[in-house]
Amino acid sequence: MSKTIFITGATSGIGLEMTKQLIAQGHTVYATGRNPNVLKSLEHLGVVTIQADLCNSMDIDRVVSLLPAIDVAILNAGLGYFSNAFDLLDEEVDQMLDLNVKAPIFLAKRLAPQMIERKSGHFIFVSSQAGKVATKKASVYAASKHAITGFVNGLRMELAEYKIAVTGIYPGPIDTPFLQKADETNAYRKAISNFLIQPSKVASEVVEAIESRPREINLPRILGITSKLYVVAPKMVEFFGRSFFNKK
Numbered sequence: 676m677s678k679t680i681f682i683t684g685a686t687s688g689i690g691l692e693m694t695k696q697l698i699a700q701g702h703t704v705y706a707t708g709r710n711p712n713v714l715k716s717l718e719h720l721g722v723v724t725i726q727a728d729l730c731n732s733m734d735i736d737r738v739v740s741l742l743p744a745i746d747v748a749i750l751n752a753g754l755g756y757f758s759n760a761f762d763l764l765d766e767e768v769d770q771m772l773d774l775n776v777k778a779p780i781f782l783a784k785r786l787a788p789q790m791i792e793r794k795s796g797h798f799i800f801v802s803s804q805a806g807k808v809a810t811k812k813a814s815v816y817a818a819s820k821h822a823i824t825g826f827v828n829g830l831r832m833e834l835a836e837y838k839i840a841v842t843g844i845y846p847g848p849i850d851t852p853f854l855q856k857a858d859e860t861n862a863y864r865k866a867i868s869n870f871l872i873q874p875s876k877v878a879s880e881v882v883e884a885i886e887s888r889p890r891e892i893n894l895p896r897i898l899g900i901t902s903k904l905y906v907v908a909p910k911m912v913e914f915f916g917r918s919f920f921n922k923k
Contacts, residue, residue, distance in 0.1 A: 678885065679703045681745045683729060683782070684752030685722070686713035689801065689846075692878035693749060698722055700882070705745075707738055707752070729778040730770060739785045744793070747885055748786050750779040751801040755816040768815055775819035780826055787834065796839040797888060799881060800827045804847045804893070831890070840888040846877050847894060 680697055684690035686708030697704050698720050707727045708714055714724040725741055727734040729752055754774045756767045783798055790796030806820030831841035848871055872894055880892055
């Protein structure tokens with residue numbers, strides 16, 4: 676069945692892949708991003724695009740004002756700087772918290788009332804395994820993803836009585852331009868090259884979740900086991916995981 680779907684971060688990586696898959700399936704898609712050229716190309720495919728910087732609360736309000744009633748909101752936009760906390764600029768910390776935490780919370784807060792009124796809807800938050808297991812040189816990024824994980828789990832309980840589903844997507848590292856932006860040295864990509872997930876795989880899983888409405892999806896599946904293991908044996912997981920990041 677065709678749905679009206681809103682997606683953020685649609686101009687690169689898995690956001691771009693998801694947008695293309697959704698429009699190909701016949702859904703009505705409203706998409707935001709910052710790259711005007713990519714947005715223009717998406718318009719040619721039939722996507723309704725809204726250029727916006729979701730770090731800006733005024734842009735968030737403007738985006739919401741331009742949306743119709745939404746069946747599914749895929750809150751995907753994210754940003755990372757992979758560096759020690761004490762090496763990050765204050766502006767970089769602010770950007771990660773604004774885009775990874777505040778923007779999806781503000782959007783969910785503004786979109787939930789019309790779903791509650793209809794007693795129908797679905798929020799999908801594209802987070803990260805960093806929201807479950809922190810790693811070296813990603814402490815602030817992990818903090819932002821831990822925060823949104825907590826929000827997702829709480830929001831799910833708040834909206835359950837209104838028949839609104841809330842799904843968390845927790846992928847491991849994805850082979851997208853995000854990695855280059857997060858770590859300009861490219862050391863991180865080299866260290867985990869054998870574990871990179873293709874964006875098309877993540878996008879397909881998210882698109883399928885629209886119908887199945889699961890509580891959460893971990894990619895690859897084994898990382899779901901790793902995150903559970905981290906709860907009971909954090910020291911061991913940190914010890915074995917450390918080798919991936921010592922090359923940075």
